[in-house]
Amino acid sequence: MTPLAAYLLLSALLFAIGLAGALTRRNAIIVLIGIELMLNGANLNFIAFWRFGPNPEALTGVVFVLFSIGVAAAEAAVGLALILSIYRHYRTTNLEQVDSLKG
Amino acid sequence: MTAPIAIIAVLTLAAAVTAMSLRNLVHCALMFMAALAGVAALYLGLGAQFVGFAQVLIYFGAVAILIVFAILLTRGTEPPREPILSKAWITGIAIAVVVFGVLSAMVLSSKALTREPGPTPQLPVHQLGAQLMTKYVLPLEVIGLLLTAALIGAVVIAMHDEEGG
Amino acid sequence: MDQLLVTLKHWLVGLVPSQYAPFFSALLSVGAIAVVFPALFALTTLLERKGLGRIQNRYGPNRVGPYGLLQPIADGLKALTKEDIVPRPADKVVHFLAPLVLVVPVFLALAVVPMGRHMTALDMNAGVLFFFAAGAATELSVFMAGWSSRNKYSLLGAMRAIAQMISYEVPLILASVAAIMAAGSLSTTQIVEAQAGYWGCVPRWFVLTPWGFAGFILFMVAATAESNRSPFDLPEGESELVAGYYTEYTGFKFALFFLGEYLGLFAVSGLGITLFLGGWHAPLPALEWIPSWAWFFAKLLVLIAGFIWIRGTLPRLRIDQLMGLAWKFMLPMALVNIGVAGLWRFMPGGWERWIVCALCVGAAYLLLGGLLSGGKVFAKRVYRYAD
Numbered sequence: 001m002t003p004l005a006a007y008l009l010l011s012a013l014l015f016a017i018g019l020a021g022a023l024t025r026r027n028a029i030i031v032l033i034g035i036e037l038m039l040n041g042a043n044l045n046f047i048a049f050w051r052f053g054p055n056p057e058a059l060t061g062v063v064f065v066l067f068s069i070g071v072a073a074a075e076a077a078v079g080l081a082l083i084l085s086i087y088r089h090y091r092t093t094n095l096e097q098v099d100s101l102k103g
Numbered sequence: 104m105t106a107p108i109a110i111i112a113v114l115t116l117a118a119a120v121t122a123m124s125l126r127n128l129v130h131c132a133l134m135f136m137a138a139l140a141g142v143a144a145l146y147l148g149l150g151a152q153f154v155g156f157a158q159v160l161i162y163f164g165a166v167a168i169l170i171v172f173a174i175l176l177t178r179g180t181e182p183p184r185e186p187i188l189s190k191a192w193i194t195g196i197a198i199a200v201v202v203f204g205v206l207s208a209m210v211l212s213s214k215a216l217t218r219e220p221g222p223t224p225q226l227p228v229h230q231l232g233a234q235l236m237t238k239y240v241l242p243l244e245v246i247g248l249l250l251t252a253a254l255i256g257a258v259v260i261a262m263h264d265e266e267g268g
Numbered sequence: 269m270d271q272l273l274v275t276l277k278h279w280l281v282g283l284v285p286s287q288y289a290p291f292f293s294a295l296l297s298v299g300a301i302a303v304v305f306p307a308l309f310a311l312t313t314l315l316e317r318k319g320l321g322r323i324q325n326r327y328g329p330n331r332v333g334p335y336g337l338l339q340p341i342a343d344g345l346k347a348l349t350k351e352d353i354v355p356r357p358a359d360k361v362v363h364f365l366a367p368l369v370l371v372v373p374v375f376l377a378l379a380v381v382p383m384g385r386h387m388t389a390l391d392m393n394a395g396v397l398f399f400f401a402a403g404a405a406t407e408l409s410v411f412m413a414g415w416s417s418r419n420k421y422s423l424l425g426a427m428r429a430i431a432q433m434i435s436y437e438v439p440l441i442l443a444s445v446a447a448i449m450a451a452g453s454l455s456t457t458q459i460v461e462a463q464a465g466y467w468g469c470v471p472r473w474f475v476l477t478p479w480g481f482a483g484f485i486l487f488m489v490a491a492t493a494e495s496n497r498s499p500f501d502l503p504e505g506e507s508e509l510v511a512g513y514y515t516e517y518t519g520f521k522f523a524l525f526f527l528g529e530y531l532g533l534f535a536v537s538g539l540g541i542t543l544f545l546g547g548w549h550a551p552l553p554a555l556e557w558i559p560s561w562a563w564f565f566a567k568l569l570v571l572i573a574g575f576i577w578i579r580g581t582l583p584r585l586r587i588d589q590l591m592g593l594a595w596k597f598m599l600p601m602a603l604v605n606i607g608v609a610g611l612w613r614f615m616p617g618g619w620e621r622w623i624v625c626a627l628c629v630g631a632a633y634l635l636l637g638g639l640l641s642g643g644k645v646f647a648k649r650v651y652r653y654a655d
Binding site for chain 1: 112115116119120122123124128131132135138139142145146149150151153154157158161162165166169170172173174176177186187188189190191192194195196198199200202203206207210211213221223224226230231234235239242243246249250252253254256257258260261
């Protein structure tokens, strides 16, 4: 197995762990953490392809990851604001109890 | 993969699994931070110094702290009495396993990945900055706009309206 | 003399077999940092207590040893032999890890500060970014300490501390961006090199330019807040929160927090020296014969004396004033400052750019100050002395 394949498997595993957490946990904040883990798995892919790819001097992978980190920060801010406002409304962050469309 | 990198990879995965499976939310957040640190170390191992430091600075300094604040503000510090997994947890795990299976099958069967790795490429900060200001200037502006919008949006959503509207 | 320590290190490294040389060299650098700065910490605690005593009209420690010089050793022994108390409901693991998470990154941050010519333990391409990344772990430690203690004062102190550190990290980084821009590099060594030389007999330090002066003031104010020093010591305000996030720490763990706080202060002052005060460069051409590391530590001690002076003089801020200062005043000022640094870079050299840049900074300062005070005019302060 080449190093690139090893890194890709690692990031796929990280992605799958995040996905499993996001799909199975009840708490909204943990779901958000799972999504962040998935993003990290994807970022690791980009860096691995940049490092082992045919022309690393293009820096595409690195720049993409920088943007992706920025997007993750924005996502966390908005997501947590949503969770806070849901908590204020329902007094819970349990996603299974937040299921009515009518407030 | 060399031995230190492999150890870091295993620790990262272990931290990620614990972050997804612990009862106490604060412990989850702390393990999430450990996983992030592991990913940053992997970036350093791959020669992407700038990205590794940016990852620590932004994820540790901003995202993780935001998550911790949200946990404290939603009174999530005490472990819940009800089960932590949702009713459909088997489906969730199954989907994750299938996704991983498909991805790893693709990776293992790919012929493009058998290329021998070259020497570690350099990542001069100068060049990165120059590229961000020339080739990628439009995405940079869009990210700036997105972050501003997210900032305003987060404040508006989380703002306390006393009237209940 | 200047290269004494560097030559000594090379000589020592030359003594070991060549395959261990890189490892041994790293060990020596780390060892030097791990000895010098804690020693400086011991000295500083003594100087601080003496200085504060002088400001407050009392003696300060004067019992242990001549002039109380051995007081730090007595304090250290006391901290080591004290009982280590962990509250029963506390989260044991997190409670134990918090002081370590504080101290380790601070040592890492010290590693990128150039302490003399060829004396940077960790000279890397993105050194300043590494410094700030290591600093981000401090917030984590504060949260861990505050949350794991299960004490409302700890938790409140931690929340205040984190809010304050996040708020002041923004002006801190933006103020250093101006210097990074002017030097054109993120490497601490190259930033120091960019400040070599003299205009006549005035050194080319960034602090002596209009944007550099404003940047230095912003940087030092943000650094004071970042290291929870008075007048920004709300997170550990004794009269409000007992001792803030480390209320429940005793003995050696408390000493580690104390150490971490002071080392953080040294690290951020060291970065301030690197970015604005010309690093290890001598202030006058005639003083070049004094070794570079002596200049670095002299500047460090001067900055620390400034911190002690401020602590003895200013009263503590209110939390809304604290946040208002960071977001309403320092953030816009830092942004304007970056613009002025760009202007400085692209204007032709000469006295015109001094005047234009100084006017820009001054106008922004007056405008922001006027807007924020809302046109209020404060009465002249009157002092009354006891007869």
